[in-house]
Amino acid sequence: MLVYPSAIDLSTRTLRHLAGQLTSRRQEIGTRWRRLTAGRQALLALAHLRCGDTYAQLAAGFGIGIATVYRYVRAAIDVLAVLAPTLDEAMVAARSKACVILDGTVLPIDRIAADRPYYSGKKRHHGMNVQVLTDPFGRLLWASHALPGATHDLTAAREHGIIDALVEADLKCWADKAYQGAARNVRVPFKGRRLKRWQRRHNTTHAKIRCVGEQATTTRRTPTESALCPQRRVRMAACGD
Numbered sequence: 001m002l003v004y005p006s007a008i009d010l011s012t013r014t015l016r017h018l019a020g021q022l023t024s025r026r027q028e029i030g031t032r033w034r035r036l037t038a039g040r041q042a043l044l045a046l047a048h049l050r051c052g053d054t055y056a057q058l059a060a061g062f063g064i065g066i067a068t069v070y071r072y073v074r075a076a077i078d079v080l081a082v083l084a085p086t087l088d089e090a091m092v093a094a095r096s097k098a099c100v101i102l103d104g105t106v107l108p109i110d111r112i113a114a115d116r117p118y119y120s121g122k123k124r125h126h127g128m129n130v131q132v133l134t135d136p137f138g139r140l141l142w143a144s145h146a147l148p149g150a151t152h153d154l155t156a157a158r159e160h161g162i163i164d165a166l167v168e169a170d171l172k173c174w175a176d177k178a179y180q181g182a183a184r185n186v187r188v189p190f191k192g193r194r195l196k197r198w199q200r201r202h203n204t205t206h207a208k209i210r211c212v213g214e215q216a217t218t219t220r221r222t223p224t225e226s227a228l229c230p231q232r233r234v235r236m237a238a239c240g241d
Contacts, residue, residue, distance in 0.1 A: 001060055008050050018042040021079045035064050045076030087161060090133055090142030091169045097135045099172040101213025102179065104131050104153035120149035129156050138212040153178035174210045
């Protein structure tokens with residue numbers, strides 16, 4: 001078997017944070033001995049969640065069994081999921097912001113047995129729909145549980161209670177065309193090809209504001225097992241760099 005050096009585009013702060021959480025969990029349940037230290041387990045889990053390395057690849061790389069890799073990854077995900085903020089907690093944090101940005105993303109999955117419910121016609125691949133709230137600077141405030149990729153963004157936002165929460169908190173929210181008709185405080189661009197000049201200017205300004213939030217779902221890839229398994233619907237935002 002050939003071995004080559006690789007890298008994960010995460011900071012050491014993220015690794016130390018997860019390792020600390022795993023250490024606390026081991027002490028809590030009274031673990032006496034493990035094949036890997038908490039730090040190595042954290043590195044293994046991040047390699048799987050961030051880079052999508054398979055269990056077989058990780059087992060060979062870390063010198064452990066595939067079943068052990070499976071348990072280590074599940075343990076790390078359970079630790080991270082507990083840290084994810086609730087929507088109510090996110091609304092409290094958002095009240096101090098000028099506005100929030102709502103966007104949906106479809107995370108690709110490697111399982112297609114479920115077929116149609118997980119197939120996104122827009123993205124043309126199987127995936128999971130995740131709704132994301134960010135502040136005006138693109139910092140992640142909250143991310144939802146994953147729904148099947150065929151779910152429309154507005155339907156997903158309503159099912160998670162995001163629209164009602166924004167109305168109750170009286171927060172200004174910028175979103176894309178998929179959220180047309182969501183609520184009065186949810187600002188969306190005008191639709192259509194033959195728009196008036198002021199409508200085009202509005203759309204341009206709207207896009208400049210909204211693109212910051214979209215960067216949080218594209219350039220900042222938050223570790224989440226939702227991208228790998230539709231049966232494990234954990235929140236994002238538990239471990240960001």
